[in-house]
Amino acid sequence: MKWFILFLLILQTVVKASVLIGSWQEPVSPVMVDYVKRLVEKAETKNFDAIILTLDTPGGLAKSMREVIKVINNTPIPFIVFVYPQGAQATSAGAIITVSADLAVMSPLTNIGSASPVSMQGKDIDETMKKKVVNDMLALVRAIAKEKGRNTKAIEKMITEAKNYSAKEALKLKIIDFIANDIGEVIKKAKNREIKKLGQTFKIKITNEKAVFLEKSFIEKILIVLTNPTIAYFLLMIGFYGIFFELYNPGSIIPGTIGAISFVLALYSLNMIDVNWLGVILIGLGVLFFALELITPTFGGLTLAGVLSIALGSAILFNPNSPYGDISIYIIAPVVLFSAVFFLAVSYFGLKAQRKKSITGIESIVDRKAKALTDINPEGKVMIDGEIWNAYSDKLINKEEEVIIEKVEGLKLKVKKAK
CATH class of the missing domain: 3.90.226.10 (2-enoyl-CoA Hydratase; Chain A, domain 1)
Known part of the structure; x- marks a missing residue:
């Protein structure tokens, strides 16, 4: 049995x-x-x-x-x-x-x-x-x-x-x-x-x-994921920003590579989903406004235009009645906000750097460290970048001690003992 x-x-x-x-x-x-x-x-x-x-x-x-x-x-x-x-x-x-x-x-x-x-x-x-x-x-x-x-x-x-x-x-x-x-x-x-x-x-x-x-x-599972509107949206944004940063800073390679791949995948996804291409154009225009803000700072004018353009483009990118669904406002809002804050920050620091007084030549050695070649009491000699300079100090500095250059007075340096 x-x-x-x-x-x-x-x-x-x-x-x-x-x-x-x-x-x-x-x-x-x-x-x-x-x-x-x-x-x-x-x-x-x-x-x-x-x-x-x-x-x-x-x-x-x-x-x-x-x-x-x-x-x-x-x-x-x-x-x-x-x-x-x-x-x-x-x-x-x-x-x-x-x-x-x-x-x-x-x-x-x-x-x-x-x-x-x-x-x-x-x-x-x-x-x-x-x-x-x-x-x-x-x-x-x-x-x-x-x-x-x-x-x-x-x-x-x-x-x-x-x-x-x-x-x-x-x-x-x-x-x-x-x-x-x-x-x-x-x-x-x-x-x-x-x-x-x-x-x-x-x-x-x-x-x-x-x-x-x-x-x-x-492959079918991957393609199904790509037809998700939220995924397609993120790929589009990563694509735009990656390509922009590669053009803004040539030679970075990684941002450009990631951006190009993301953009191609986004185009495939958007073609599958059949989006409103006006929304894609508006998002691209918003990124362009942000880029122009970096190049020619307008104190937030172009950034505001970029925010409005990306927000509007994101809102009309997918129709809520589409079988593929729509993008949640809880996704659009953080993306737009992050883009605005990021580009405003970059624009601010870029403008600050442009306005900062350029320090070149002899003045560039101020606040740097040097080495006392002799006792400095009150005068002596120091070496910096292989060059020997006459120096003086308000206090005694012994030979071989490290000093900090306070200022340049013609061919003489005022120094103080490094802490």
């Missing part, structure tokens, strides 16, 4: 998994496209019976959404999108991706919808362009609904009226196929479900309920 149980346990470990699981809890972006492609490639290479993608997204880029839909519908392997866990959402581009799957599944307490098109910055677009975009998306969802047997009108309302549905409402309206509490339940309910794909109608065959999970790659 023991050997039989051991055999079953060994058999369980060597049985090939039938289902490949992926997870996406970020905005729809080019990074998601790469991840879904990698998910499908692995499933096709390893001959998995089905793919399940758990989804929790506020939406994202329409272009990336279409790429994901292409990948989902051009693989012969059944692709299931599962809005999970409870409390998750599949809105905007995420909603269209969900209904385009071979099986659309939601867990309780989730929602789907709000797919009205907005501009790249999260704002409403003008009426003419909106009609074009809406009609384009409607044509897409009609084709998807017809192919997958879903409720066309209910899905259209997610676009035309920004309708949002709970899991129960979506099931009742035939937007999704079923509700499940977890992945195990999804696999059980997906077995023998009939789907239509690539011109064929067939049932989903799942050999066993064993599943494996595909982790995000290191």
Whole structure:
């Protein structure tokens, strides 16, 4: 009996998994496209019976959404999108991706919808362009609904009226196929479900309920971090300041290198997030004002202009309605304040240095130490920088003692004993 149980346990470990699981809890972006492609490639290479993608997204880029839909519908392997866990959402581009799957599944307490098109910055677009975009998306969802047997009108309302549905409402309206509490339940309910794909109608065959999970790659994790608006903002600021200090003080190398790398990463991040480029220009202009304050001190005038420019640029850099989020005022305020204080301080000390009387030539030896070559009583000789000078003192100074030069009187030095 023991050997039989051991055999079953060994058999369980060597049985090939039938289902490949992926997870996406970020905005729809080019990074998601790469991840879904990698998910499908692995499933096709390893001959998995089905793919399940758990989804929790506020939406994202329409272009990336279409790429994901292409990948989902051009693989012969059944692709299931599962809005999970409870409390998750599949809105905007995420909603269209969900209904385009071979099986659309939601867990309780989730929602789907709000797919009205907005501009790249999260704002409403003008009426003419909106009609074009809406009609384009409607044509897409009609084709998807017809192919997958879903409720066309209910899905259209997610676009035309920004309708949002709970899991129960979506099931009742035939937007999704079923509700499940977890992945195990999804696999059980997906077995023998009939789907239509690539011109064929067939049932989903799942050999066993064993599943494996595909982790995000290191590069994908890095790229996801870079699409965080706060990270992108800091990279932009570091980039501007690093490049500025390299130009202000050529040859430093390190500030310029860090600045250049940060700036390139910031540009990549901002391009992914689709920021308001006017905000980037205003931030750059603010740094320029600070730089001009250093070169031509205006007693704070250009610094004030820089503060206003950076503050305004930071405020409009990201739209709060964007699926990528916005920058908190608690981040913007310290950055602007630090920039202002730093540049004002540098400008102040630079101006102070310019106004300071230049000390060169013979006067440069005042307050320096020298060595008594003879007794100084009251006169004698001292040596400084290899030169011998006549010197005098109000008090006796013995030979070999250190002295401090008090002042230069022609070719004679007044000195005093060093303490």
